[in-house]
Amino acid sequence: MATFHFDLVSPEKLSFSGEVDQVDVPGVEGDFGVLAGHAPVVAAVRPGILTVTTGGTHQKIIVLGGLAEVSDKGLTVLADVATSIQELDRAKFADTIASMEAKLAEKEGSELDHAIERLDHFKSIQHQLNTTALH
DSSP states (O other): OOOEEEEEEOSSOEEEEEEESEEEEOBTTOOEEEETTOOOEEEEEEEEEEEEEETTEEEEEEEEEEEEEEETTEEEEEESOEEEGGGOOHHHHHHHHHHHHHHGGGOOHHHHHHHHHHHHHHHHHHHHHHHSTTO
16 A cells, blocks of 8 residues: 655644555544545544554544645644543543533524534534544
């Protein structure tokens, strides 16, 4: 299988850089997979789990929004936050969800719609962490 270069960058650090077989990205318009030779594209990233496949192994990384760019140089994801499954503090993540739920009553209109959508993404991540063999 042909490989391509992938960089995952967050404000805190370069989370991943190397040659990979495939990257599955949680996109705002729908999840998408990137393989070598993918057409150039720029896409918004939603909160979700990004999967990096290299040599038959899968690395799961939680991203909380950002931007993905596929070019002839490979794939670059500029993530607002990028945390490996192993580094995630699940109790703190659950507290974040509880706090988001508590603040919903303060929102209205399109701000409420956006807050509910973001909360749904966070709950989806939590559900995947609790029901799959990611841990």
